[in-house]
Amino acid sequence: MSEAFQVLAEPARRQILDLLRERPRLVGELTERLGLPQPSTSKHLKALREAGLVRVGRDGTRRWYRLCPEPLRAIDRWLAPYRRMWESSFAALERHLDSMPDDDDDPPAKEPT
Amino acid sequence: MSEAFQVLAEPARRQILDLLRERPRLVGELTERLGLPQPSTSKHLKALREAGLVRVGRDGTRRWYRLCPEPLRAIDRWLAPYRRMWESSFAALERHLDSMPDDDDDPPAKEPT
DNA sequence: CGAGTATATGCTTGCAAGAGAATATATTTG
Protein backbone atom coordinates (compact mmCIF):
# COMPACT_ATOMS: atom_id res chain seq x y z
CA MET A 1 0.00 0.00 0.00
CA SER A 2 2.99 2.24 0.53
CA GLU A 3 3.40 2.66 -3.20
CA ALA A 4 -0.18 3.82 -3.64
CA PHE A 5 0.20 6.46 -0.95
CA GLN A 6 3.48 7.55 -2.45
CA VAL A 7 1.96 7.93 -5.88
CA LEU A 8 -1.10 9.75 -4.59
CA ALA A 9 1.07 12.29 -2.82
CA GLU A 10 1.47 14.05 -6.16
CA PRO A 11 -1.42 16.44 -6.83
CA ALA A 12 -1.19 16.06 -10.61
CA ARG A 13 -1.67 12.34 -10.26
CA ARG A 14 -4.75 12.72 -8.10
CA GLN A 15 -6.02 15.12 -10.74
CA ILE A 16 -5.49 12.49 -13.40
CA LEU A 17 -7.46 9.97 -11.39
CA ASP A 18 -10.22 12.51 -10.89
CA LEU A 19 -10.42 12.95 -14.65
CA LEU A 20 -10.38 9.23 -15.29
CA ARG A 21 -13.16 8.73 -12.79
CA GLU A 22 -15.49 10.31 -15.31
CA ARG A 23 -14.37 8.23 -18.28
CA PRO A 24 -11.27 6.83 -20.00
CA ARG A 25 -9.07 9.46 -21.61
CA LEU A 26 -6.21 9.88 -24.05
CA VAL A 27 -2.81 11.15 -22.96
CA GLY A 28 -3.25 14.27 -25.04
CA GLU A 29 -6.56 14.96 -23.39
CA LEU A 30 -5.04 14.68 -19.92
CA THR A 31 -2.06 16.76 -20.96
CA GLU A 32 -4.33 19.54 -22.12
CA ARG A 33 -6.52 19.49 -19.02
CA LEU A 34 -3.61 19.45 -16.62
CA GLY A 35 -1.64 22.10 -18.46
CA LEU A 36 1.49 20.02 -18.16
CA PRO A 37 4.12 19.25 -20.80
CA GLN A 38 3.27 15.91 -22.43
CA PRO A 39 6.37 14.08 -21.15
CA SER A 40 5.38 14.95 -17.59
CA THR A 41 1.94 13.52 -18.13
CA SER A 42 3.45 10.33 -19.54
CA LYS A 43 5.71 10.01 -16.55
CA HIS A 44 2.88 10.48 -14.10
CA LEU A 45 0.89 7.90 -15.99
CA LYS A 46 3.77 5.49 -15.75
CA ALA A 47 3.85 5.91 -11.98
CA LEU A 48 0.10 5.35 -11.82
CA ARG A 49 0.43 2.25 -13.99
CA GLU A 50 3.16 0.76 -11.82
CA ALA A 51 1.00 1.30 -8.78
CA GLY A 52 -1.88 -0.46 -10.51
CA LEU A 53 -4.06 2.63 -10.38
CA VAL A 54 -4.66 2.86 -14.12
CA ARG A 55 -4.61 0.57 -17.14
CA VAL A 56 -3.90 1.25 -20.78
CA GLY A 57 -5.43 0.12 -24.00
CA ARG A 58 -3.99 0.90 -27.41
CA ASP A 59 -5.99 2.16 -30.31
CA GLY A 60 -3.62 2.67 -33.19
CA THR A 61 -1.30 5.45 -32.19
CA ARG A 62 -3.40 6.53 -29.28
CA ARG A 63 -3.68 5.12 -25.78
CA TRP A 64 -6.76 5.08 -23.65
CA TYR A 65 -6.11 5.26 -19.95
CA ARG A 66 -8.77 4.08 -17.59
CA LEU A 67 -9.08 4.03 -13.85
CA CYS A 68 -8.37 0.88 -11.87
CA PRO A 69 -9.68 1.44 -8.35
CA GLU A 70 -8.32 -1.64 -6.59
CA PRO A 71 -5.42 0.10 -4.82
CA LEU A 72 -7.80 2.81 -3.69
CA ARG A 73 -9.93 0.11 -2.23
CA ALA A 74 -6.98 -1.13 -0.21
CA ILE A 75 -6.47 2.36 1.18
CA ASP A 76 -10.14 2.56 1.93
CA ARG A 77 -9.93 -0.65 3.90
CA TRP A 78 -6.97 0.65 5.88
CA LEU A 79 -8.92 3.80 6.59
CA ALA A 80 -12.05 1.99 7.74
CA PRO A 81 -11.21 1.54 11.42
CA TYR A 82 -10.36 5.23 11.64
CA ARG A 83 -13.61 6.26 10.05
CA ARG A 84 -15.57 5.29 13.09
CA MET A 85 -13.56 7.84 15.07
CA TRP A 86 -15.36 10.70 13.43
CA GLU A 87 -18.58 8.89 12.76
CA SER A 88 -19.08 7.65 16.30
CA SER A 89 -20.86 9.42 19.12
CA PHE A 90 -17.44 10.17 20.54
CA ALA A 91 -17.08 12.83 17.90
CA ALA A 92 -18.20 15.55 20.29
CA LEU A 93 -15.74 14.44 22.93
CA GLU A 94 -12.94 14.33 20.42
CA ARG A 95 -13.73 17.79 19.23
CA HIS A 96 -13.56 18.89 22.85
CA LEU A 97 -10.18 17.25 23.35
CA ASP A 98 -8.89 18.73 20.13
CA SER A 99 -9.87 22.18 21.29
CA MET A 100 -7.81 21.80 24.44
CA PRO A 101 -4.45 23.55 24.43
CA ASP A 102 -1.50 21.20 24.32
CA ASP A 103 2.09 21.93 23.56
CA ASP A 104 2.51 21.56 19.87
CA ASP A 105 5.98 22.35 18.63
CA ASP A 106 4.83 22.15 15.03
CA PRO A 107 1.48 23.78 14.47
CA PRO A 108 -0.06 22.14 11.39
CA ALA A 109 0.54 24.50 8.48
CA LYS A 110 -2.37 25.54 6.35
CA GLU A 111 -1.88 23.83 3.03
CA PRO A 112 -3.43 25.22 -0.18
CA THR A 113 -3.97 21.88 -1.93
CA MET B 1 -3.72 16.66 1.41
CA SER B 2 -0.50 15.92 -0.41
CA GLU B 3 1.41 16.09 2.83
CA ALA B 4 -0.84 13.52 4.49
CA PHE B 5 -0.37 11.08 1.62
CA GLN B 6 3.35 11.66 1.67
CA VAL B 7 3.57 10.98 5.38
CA LEU B 8 1.37 7.88 5.18
CA ALA B 9 3.59 6.39 2.48
CA GLU B 10 5.95 5.28 5.24
CA PRO B 11 4.88 1.93 6.74
CA ALA B 12 6.31 2.72 10.17
CA ARG B 13 4.16 5.82 10.36
CA ARG B 14 1.00 3.95 9.50
CA GLN B 15 1.98 1.48 12.19
CA ILE B 16 2.28 4.33 14.67
CA LEU B 17 -1.17 5.54 13.80
CA ASP B 18 -2.54 2.03 14.16
CA LEU B 19 -1.10 1.87 17.66
CA LEU B 20 -2.43 5.29 18.57
CA ARG B 21 -5.87 4.32 17.36
CA GLU B 22 -6.16 2.15 20.42
CA ARG B 23 -5.00 4.74 22.93
CA PRO B 24 -2.44 7.50 23.47
CA ARG B 25 1.11 6.26 23.90
CA LEU B 26 4.55 7.33 25.04
CA VAL B 27 7.47 7.55 22.64
CA GLY B 28 9.24 4.76 24.46
CA GLU B 29 6.22 2.55 24.12
CA LEU B 30 6.03 3.15 20.38
CA THR B 31 9.77 2.65 20.01
CA GLU B 32 9.54 -0.72 21.70
CA ARG B 33 6.57 -1.90 19.69
CA LEU B 34 8.04 -0.82 16.37
CA GLY B 35 11.48 -2.19 17.11
CA LEU B 36 13.05 1.00 15.82
CA PRO B 37 15.84 3.06 17.34
CA GLN B 38 14.31 5.83 19.43
CA PRO B 39 15.59 8.69 17.23
CA SER B 40 13.81 7.16 14.25
CA THR B 41 10.58 7.03 16.18
CA SER B 42 10.95 10.65 17.20
CA LYS B 43 11.57 11.67 13.62
CA HIS B 44 8.55 9.81 12.35
CA LEU B 45 6.50 11.43 15.09
CA LYS B 46 7.74 14.81 14.00
CA ALA B 47 6.54 14.14 10.46
CA LEU B 48 3.18 13.00 11.77
CA ARG B 49 2.93 16.11 13.93
CA GLU B 50 3.69 18.44 11.05
CA ALA B 51 1.01 16.74 9.00
CA GLY B 52 -1.45 17.24 11.85
CA LEU B 53 -1.96 13.51 12.26
CA VAL B 54 -0.94 13.38 15.91
CA ARG B 55 -0.76 15.74 18.87
CA VAL B 56 1.50 15.76 21.89
CA GLY B 57 0.96 16.42 25.53
CA ARG B 58 3.76 16.65 28.07
CA ASP B 59 3.75 14.94 31.41
CA GLY B 60 7.00 15.78 33.09
CA THR B 61 9.72 14.23 31.07
CA ARG B 62 7.39 12.03 29.08
CA ARG B 63 5.24 12.84 26.08
CA TRP B 64 1.89 11.36 25.29
CA TYR B 65 1.11 11.14 21.60
CA ARG B 66 -2.46 10.82 20.54
CA LEU B 67 -4.15 10.39 17.21
CA CYS B 68 -5.66 13.33 15.41
CA PRO B 69 -7.83 11.96 12.60
CA GLU B 70 -8.70 15.16 10.75
CA PRO B 71 -6.25 14.70 7.87
CA LEU B 72 -7.46 11.13 7.46
CA ARG B 73 -10.93 12.51 7.19
CA ALA B 74 -9.80 14.71 4.31
CA ILE B 75 -8.41 11.68 2.52
CA ASP B 76 -11.61 9.83 3.19
CA ARG B 77 -13.56 12.64 1.60
CA TRP B 78 -11.33 12.57 -1.47
CA LEU B 79 -11.85 8.83 -1.68
CA ALA B 80 -15.62 9.02 -1.37
CA PRO B 81 -16.49 9.46 -5.07
CA TYR B 82 -14.31 6.48 -5.91
CA ARG B 83 -15.91 4.32 -3.30
CA ARG B 84 -19.09 4.05 -5.27
CA MET B 85 -17.09 2.44 -8.08
CA TRP B 86 -16.71 -0.77 -6.14
CA GLU B 87 -19.87 -0.47 -4.13
CA SER B 88 -22.16 0.05 -7.09
CA SER B 89 -23.86 -2.59 -9.16
CA PHE B 90 -21.26 -1.94 -11.80
CA ALA B 91 -18.79 -3.86 -9.71
CA ALA B 92 -19.41 -7.06 -11.63
CA LEU B 93 -18.88 -5.32 -14.95
CA GLU B 94 -15.70 -3.72 -13.74
CA ARG B 95 -14.38 -7.03 -12.55
CA HIS B 96 -15.11 -8.33 -16.02
CA LEU B 97 -13.28 -5.47 -17.68
CA ASP B 98 -10.35 -5.85 -15.32
CA SER B 99 -10.03 -9.48 -16.25
CA MET B 100 -9.74 -8.60 -19.92
CA PRO B 101 -6.24 -8.65 -21.37
CA ASP B 102 -4.90 -5.22 -22.25
CA ASP B 103 -1.39 -4.19 -23.07
CA ASP B 104 0.20 -3.32 -19.82
CA ASP B 105 3.88 -2.42 -20.09
CA ASP B 106 4.21 -2.43 -16.32
CA PRO B 107 2.37 -5.32 -14.71
CA PRO B 108 1.58 -4.24 -11.14
CA ALA B 109 4.19 -5.80 -8.91
CA LYS B 110 3.08 -7.85 -5.95
CA GLU B 111 4.00 -5.81 -2.91
CA PRO B 112 4.61 -7.48 0.48
CA THR B 113 3.47 -4.56 2.64
C1' DC C 1 24.03 20.39 42.02
C1' DG C 2 24.73 15.70 39.84
C1' DA C 3 22.98 11.54 37.85
C1' DG C 4 19.52 9.21 35.40
C1' DT C 5 15.64 8.95 32.30
C1' DA C 6 12.77 10.36 28.27
C1' DT C 7 12.82 12.54 24.13
C1' DA C 8 14.54 15.50 20.40
C1' DT C 9 17.93 17.29 17.11
C1' DG C 10 22.13 17.45 14.07
C1' DC C 11 25.03 15.46 10.68
C1' DT C 12 26.44 12.47 6.99
C1' DT C 13 25.50 9.39 3.33
C1' DG C 14 22.98 7.01 -0.11
C1' DC C 15 19.06 6.76 -2.82
C1' DA C 16 14.56 7.78 -4.85
C1' DA C 17 12.16 11.11 -7.30
C1' DG C 18 10.65 15.56 -9.66
C1' DA C 19 11.47 19.29 -13.31
C1' DG C 20 12.70 20.34 -17.84
C1' DA C 21 14.54 19.74 -22.32
C1' DA C 22 15.71 16.80 -26.01
C1' DT C 23 14.91 12.78 -28.42
C1' DA C 24 13.21 8.11 -29.50
C1' DT C 25 9.43 4.91 -30.89
C1' DA C 26 5.32 3.58 -33.07
C1' DT C 27 1.41 4.29 -36.04
C1' DT C 28 -1.22 6.31 -39.64
C1' DT C 29 -1.54 8.73 -44.00
C1' DG C 30 -0.19 10.36 -48.51
Place this chain on the structure above:
DNA sequence: CAAATATATTCTCTTGCAAGCATATACTCG
Protein backbone atom coordinates in the same frame (compact mmCIF):
# COMPACT_ATOMS: atom_id res chain seq x y z
C1' DC D 1 9.20 5.64 -48.23
C1' DA D 2 8.39 10.32 -46.07
C1' DA D 3 5.88 13.24 -43.12
C1' DA D 4 2.86 13.95 -39.39
C1' DT D 5 0.86 12.61 -35.06
C1' DA D 6 0.62 10.45 -30.38
C1' DT D 7 3.12 8.88 -26.79
C1' DA D 8 7.22 7.18 -24.25
C1' DT D 9 11.98 7.33 -22.76
C1' DT D 10 16.48 9.24 -21.61
C1' DC D 11 19.53 12.56 -19.40
C1' DT D 12 20.99 15.94 -16.25
C1' DC D 13 20.29 18.49 -12.28
C1' DT D 14 18.51 19.22 -8.12
C1' DT D 15 15.85 18.25 -4.01
C1' DG D 16 13.92 15.39 -0.44
C1' DC D 17 13.96 12.09 2.51
C1' DA D 18 15.36 7.93 5.52
C1' DA D 19 18.81 5.25 8.04
C1' DG D 20 22.23 5.34 11.50
C1' DC D 21 24.90 7.25 14.76
C1' DA D 22 26.23 10.76 18.00
C1' DT D 23 24.79 14.28 20.84
C1' DA D 24 21.79 17.77 22.90
C1' DT D 25 17.81 19.16 25.75
C1' DA D 26 14.57 18.79 29.40
C1' DC D 27 12.77 17.12 33.48
C1' DT D 28 13.00 14.37 37.98
C1' DC D 29 14.96 12.74 41.97
C1' DG D 30 18.32 12.24 45.58
